[in-house]
Amino acid sequence: MTQERQEKGAGGLQHGGRRSDSTDQPHGPCGINRRGFLGVMGAVSGSALLASAAEVHAYKQFEGWPDRYGMLSDLTACVGCRSCERACNEANGLPKPKKSFDDGSVFAELRRTDDKTYTVVNRYENPGDPGTPVYRKVQCMHCNEPACATACPIHAYSKTPEGAVMYDPDKCFGCRYCMVACPFGIPTYDYESAFQPRIYKCVLCYDRLKVGQIPACAQGCPTEAITFGKRSDLLRLARERILEHPDRYIDHIYGEHEAGGTSWLYLSSVPFGQLDFPTNLPDRPLVEETKGFLSSVPVVFTVWPALFGMIYASVRHRDALQEELKQEQEKEEERQ
Amino acid sequence: MNHHETAVKTDNFRAWFMDKLLMGMDWPDYMRQLITPFNIIAAIILSIGLPLIAIRFIYGLASVTHASQDYPWGIFLGWGLFGGVPLSATGFVLATAYYIFGFKKYKPLVRLAVLAGFLGYLFAVIYLLCDLGRPWRIYYPMIIGFGTASVLFLVAWHVATYLTVQFLEFSPAILEWLQSKRIRKWALSITIAMTIAGIILSTLHQSALGAMFLLAPGKMHPLWYSSYLPVLFLCSSIYAALSMVIVVSTLAARFLKKAADQTFLSNLNPLTLGLGRGASLTMYVYFVLKLISVAHDNNWALLATPYGQWFLLEIVGFVLLPALILSLGVKTGRVGIVRLGAFAGALGIVVNRINVSMVALNWNLPDHLHHIVPPWQEVAIVLAIATIHVLVFRWILMRMPVIREAPEYTDH
Numbered sequence: 001m002t003q004e005r006q007e008k009g010a011g012g013l014q015h016g017g018r019r020s021d022s023t024d025q026p027h028g029p030c031g032i033n034r035r036g037f038l039g040v041m042g043a044v045s046g047s048a049l050l051a052s053a054a055e056v057h058a059y060k061q062f063e064g065w066p067d068r069y070g071m072l073s074d075l076t077a078c079v080g081c082r083s084c085e086r087a088c089n090e091a092n093g094l095p096k097p098k099k100s101f102d103d104g105s106v107f108a109e110l111r112r113t114d115d116k117t118y119t120v121v122n123r124y125e126n127p128g129d130p131g132t133p134v135y136r137k138v139q140c141m142h143c144n145e146p147a148c149a150t151a152c153p154i155h156a157y158s159k160t161p162e163g164a165v166m167y168d169p170d171k172c173f174g175c176r177y178c179m180v181a182c183p184f185g186i187p188t189y190d191y192e193s194a195f196q197p198r199i200y201k202c203v204l205c206y207d208r209l210k211v212g213q214i215p216a217c218a219q220g221c222p223t224e225a226i227t228f229g230k231r232s233d234l235l236r237l238a239r240e241r242i243l244e245h246p247d248r249y250i251d252h253i254y255g256e257h258e259a260g261g262t263s264w265l266y267l268s269s270v271p272f273g274q275l276d277f278p279t280n281l282p283d284r285p286l287v288e289e290t291k292g293f294l295s296s297v298p299v300v301f302t303v304w305p306a307l308f309g310m311i312y313a314s315v316r317h318r319d320a321l322q323e324e325l326k327q328e329q330e331k332e333e334e335r336q
Numbered sequence: 337m338n339h340h341e342t343a344v345k346t347d348n349f350r351a352w353f354m355d356k357l358l359m360g361m362d363w364p365d366y367m368r369q370l371i372t373p374f375n376i377i378a379a380i381i382l383s384i385g386l387p388l389i390a391i392r393f394i395y396g397l398a399s400v401t402h403a404s405q406d407y408p409w410g411i412f413l414g415w416g417l418f419g420g421v422p423l424s425a426t427g428f429v430l431a432t433a434y435y436i437f438g439f440k441k442y443k444p445l446v447r448l449a450v451l452a453g454f455l456g457y458l459f460a461v462i463y464l465l466c467d468l469g470r471p472w473r474i475y476y477p478m479i480i481g482f483g484t485a486s487v488l489f490l491v492a493w494h495v496a497t498y499l500t501v502q503f504l505e506f507s508p509a510i511l512e513w514l515q516s517k518r519i520r521k522w523a524l525s526i527t528i529a530m531t532i533a534g535i536i537l538s539t540l541h542q543s544a545l546g547a548m549f550l551l552a553p554g555k556m557h558p559l560w561y562s563s564y565l566p567v568l569f570l571c572s573s574i575y576a577a578l579s580m581v582i583v584v585s586t587l588a589a590r591f592l593k594k595a596a597d598q599t600f601l602s603n604l605n606p607l608t609l610g611l612g613r614g615a616s617l618t619m620y621v622y623f624v625l626k627l628i629s630v631a632h633d634n635n636w637a638l639l640a641t642p643y644g645q646w647f648l649l650e651i652v653g654f655v656l657l658p659a660l661i662l663s664l665g666v667k668t669g670r671v672g673i674v675r676l677g678a679f680a681g682a683l684g685i686v687v688n689r690i691n692v693s694m695v696a697l698n699w700n701l702p703d704h705l706h707h708i709v710p711p712w713q714e715v716a717i718v719l720a721i722a723t724i725h726v727l728v729f730r731w732i733l734m735r736m737p738v739i740r741e742a743p744e745y746t747d748h
Contacts, residue, residue, distance in 0.1 A: 173473035192396050308436050
């Protein structure tokens, strides 16, 4: 899976020259696949075959694309102005909501993303400071190893080297297992459509990333509550902030490890559980939960035919022996 | 071709049609005997359900289901796929017992079990087609994209392959009905290979249906989320199958006696006792596995919560109790009690699969239990599909040699 995702991602690179060295996984001499073969034939990825023996790993571990981007959402800076919602709505050409983006009455209830809204900001009571509520922005977390991509039986999802988790409606048949699998409840479906229903979700403004722009919500935020950058830089920045202001932040970067880590990171003054962040997720990617089961498939395919074939043969053998015995007895009786 | 030849051909076709499809009657007689209380109820259910199915495909899922962003799945899958597939393990379990392990006494039930399995899978796919957003793309996992890390990819491939395998397993009955000796011989020759293929595919996809939920540890109630889910689903599918063979054969012997032969009817009681014994043993194993799954994650404390009581009701009321009823029936040789236990056991499977796929999933969302109650339209569609399932089953039993042997073909 990992290998496959990497190949797919490498094929989709937009700034190939700049990032290809860091993203190409070393292939051993036996790892020459079709793509690699084409490389020898004069295409661009020939360097992959020249990897030295030291770079060839028997044990493969995917720690995420090294230069992937991310977003740091600092909830202590968010004032709930919903500019990010407006920017997202405009950048993605989504239908205008019934209540305008200036209307604060939407905070009366907790909202969620849907097929017409890729991001929402919700308001929560602040137990430490009752006068100033906490606002939490919700959108796709862009996991390092997304559960939606693991769930999809048709490979309609991919994690790009830039960090965005993309969805291809041309492949989707609408099983909605991705919606079940996503620990953050992000993929949404338009159940109203009979003929072209599809998943809708935040794609980290991938089209904007490709032309050197940053995601619309980060661009639209007037309080610098959303920072765009390389995920590794954002983690460093988040740690610095916690170190500098231990009184302002709780000592946790949400998204650093949750479900194997996400491209979207959060800092907060309030424990994340109180803001409806799932706090019951494993630190390893969710794909790990099903790996053990799937690894039993080749065992079943090889051991079962042998085992049940032998049982069948042994039953037949016993029947044949009994038949022989019976015939011998009959012969004996005839002789007597 | 002269008129005479045409007339003979027409007559031949009419005779064939009346013999094979109208069971030897002419149209007026056939239509007259269709008017029965059961058929009238079926017609009422279909007259409501079929238009709703049309509405679903014209106006989308939102028009007939409560499917939402938090609740993508409902009873189409909870009942139809997750419930339907284990109850359709009948073909795999009885064919394995008969062809591989040599339980030759069960011959009168094997074809019925294979047919129940084949139709069960066929209708599970029909429920799935109702649920898929774009059902016309159902073949996409085979051709368009390979999500090899997805458990659902495995399920898709296996259910498709196994449907074909079961069709081939049942094909001798169809060919006997059509009097096609030569093809039947070929179809019989692959029986053992198909049975072993059935074991591979069934053990994997029955457990895979449980493994699908392993991907959602954050959303499942801990009592139902367990690394044992695959083995729990596989184990329970075995007793589901044994119970279902009892259920289906009981109904067939009771309501379709004229389609059965003496071999089937006279062997049914002793065979039911044997099936009941197997089912109860598997249920005890499953019950213990369920307890171990609680111990494995040390979830004992959760049993004192409302969800824990529901969990206890599931494993005691719908697993242990049916198992005890079965044991009682087997010990005392009372077939009626065994049948009662089998009906309860089959019902318990549905309770478990609905619990895993609907009750335990998203349990921590506000107002959860309110959200999983399906709207009447969704229930009406499920009832309509289930009714068609029964009608097709009956249609085949009345015509093909399933619970009776065709006298000229006994070598299977």
